[in-house]
Amino acid sequence: MRLSGSSALALLSSLACLAGQANADLKGVFAHYLVGSMGGPDEAVKDVQDAKAIGLDAFALNVQDASASWSTSAIQLLFDAAAANDFKLFFSFDMAVLDQPSTFLPLFKQYQNNPAYYYHDNRPFVSTFDGGAKSFGASSPNAGWQSQLKDALASSGINPFFVPDFDDYGGATYDAAFFSNYPVVDGVLSWEAAWPEVNEGTANVSSAKDQVAIQAAHAAGKVYMMPLSSLQFKHIDGGQNWYRRGELNLPERIAQVLELQPDFVEIITWNDSGESHYIGNCWPEAIAGAPAIQAYSNGFDHTGWQAVLAPFITAYKNGATSISDVTPFGEFAGAFWYRTLLKSASCSGDGLGKPSGSENAEDLINIAVLLPANTSGVNINVYSGGNLVSTLPTTAGLNMAAVGIKTGAQKVELVNSAGQVIGAGSSTMDVAADTSGVCNFNYQVVHIA
Template identity: 80%
Template sequence: MHLSVTSTLALLGMLSLLVVGTNAALKGVFAHYLVGSMGGADEAVKDVQDAQKMSLDAFALNVQDPSASWATNAIQLLFTAAEANNFKLFFSFDMSVIDQPSTFLPLFNQYQNNPAYYRHNNRPFVSTFNGGAKSFGASSPNAGWQAQFKDILSSQGIDPFFVPDFDDYGGATYDANFFKNYPVVDGVMSWESAWPEVSDGLVNVSSSKDQTALTNARAAGKLYMMPLSSVQFKHIDGGQNWYRIGELNLPLRIAQVLALQPDFVEIITWNDSGESHYIGNCWPEAIAGVPAIQAYSNGYDHTHWQDVLAPFIVAYKNGATSLSSVTPFGAFAGAFWYRPLLKAASCSGDGLGKPSGWQNAQDLINIAMLLPSTSSGVTLRVTSGGAVVATLATKPGLNFASVPIRTGSQRVELVAANGSIMGAGSSTQDVVSDTSGVCNFNYQVVHIA
């Protein structure tokens, strides 16, 4: 059970005070947005307005096919919605699919001067997913990116601010040698540090890779964009069937972000239903042709993670370094999440079988509750399978805890000092011990209202 940050995080928080002044003017918070088919302008407007309510600064538009009509149509709808609502977007080109910069440069040139395009120091912001090992025929990846991306744009009078995810460059993390070998970047983002690896076993997420990247980036005069995510569960085919720890991963990462004070934060993701870490709307058109994803994401709403993330974003931008400073906008805010299928399920009817990493999952009710600075004597009462299984003390700020779960229905109540119920949330789906259907390790996220 966890109701406070660890001593390690407290130490990092103290260290972060030394650097908060250097990055206070940055503090951009983005959400990774997987570009897919859209049903109409109303979907784009809904996404943009929901993101604004969270105080997000921009969507990082993951583009896999820069010329496909379904992609360019969605991008146009998003830019129109963003411009009308004073929101921002930037491109994150998916280099695990795209072969070379010349493939995406026409799309970038089309939008880089759009009023809705996100800029840093008046330079259009560009990111990637992977690409750190691609040389494009040059002597090194750095030379390839310089010649085929930066130099071509420079000849057109465009100076992009380049913050790629180069996790695939070949090193364990962004060490000092990385920044010597990749002067082409203005900063870096890590995707993989957002969760423990499957091979790590049953451990909490670590911020050690982020700390290394941040330290070396700043020593090189560069910036670091830290990833923040909830879980990664994928169950598509034999090569894409894994579970990377969820449970308390989201509030643990929130604490790590506050302690480290990175220059930017990227939430993974807004709408990637295929990896189960979506926090926003997942429009049916985007996965209409992928029944495997529909089978484990339809009916699994994650939007109430926004209730936890929105106050965090405001606190982070205001320089908060501890969970006690993450307070709700009203009397309280919170959510709980759980897997409706116990980890020991046989899943005998699922041809893909259990995901790799299933042993690292825990059968828990996971809770995040934000309380105001004046809060006192408030408790969380947790009922699982019809029985009260825990009564948890709270304190001002962001509290988080896990409680062992039982089969059946689930409920979490917020109880005032005088015994009255301030708020509650009830499960949307009962927990079962086995299934003859899909071996689904996705989460149900419940609003405590």
């Protein structure tokens, strides 16, 4: 067991909005949003309203196709929904798929003046996934991006605020040499720093790369966008079958964000069901042609994490530096999450077998509970397999704990000093020791309400 700590969703929108207005051009918190097919405007409106309710400033729209009708239709629906709900969007062009900036510049030009487009320093914000090794025929990647993005847009009077994810540039981290070699960027995002590497074993996520990047970015007059995520589990085919450790990754990253105070935060992700780190809605149209993804994401709701993230976003925007300052909007907030399959499962019926990195998983109930500043005497009761397996004390702020799990049903209760249950959550899926079906290392996330 590990413990540390130092049903008011109706209040989320108003409180988070006030914090956002107070820091409108600082400490933006975004969620990476995978653009996919949508069933209609209601889905876009729901996503935008849910994101705004927890205090997000914008979606970073991951665009893999800048011209296909399914993509441009979804983008238009999202911009319409954002404009109608006072929310913002910006593009994050997926350079693992797109060949060169000329393929997406028309789309960017079309929307960068939209009232719903996110601006920083009076400049349209734009990001990427990868692209740090692409030079587009120029003498270097920096020269390529300068020519094909910055200079190409300058001829139209557009000066983008460019904060890409260039993790693929070839270095170990974003150090002083990176910023010397890439003056084209206005800042950077690190996607890969969000989780431990597989070769790190059962170690918790480290913020060492973020620390280097923040220092080097600020020394160069640039910004750093820090990633915040839960886990990464992909189980699609022989080349895409891995598990990057989750467990308490999400609350541990929250603590690191508060300690390091990055310029921006990007939550990975709102809706990427293929990598299992979604916190929002995953619409069926987006994965209608992906039965492998459906097999490990359908029925695995992650929206319970929003109850933990909303108070964190408000705390971060208000300058909090410790998890003891992340307090709920009401009497409490919380969630717990667990895998429905023990790591020792053979998964004999799954042709892909266990994901690489599964040896780093732990059979745990992972818990995050937020309590007010004046809290005393509240305990967390953890039930696994029908039995009370642990009673944990709490403190004010964000409490995180991980308790060994048993097969069967799971339940977590919050009990006050008078012995009254003030909040609880129960599993909807039992934990199994083995399976003849999909070797699923995705999480069930349960809201403590």
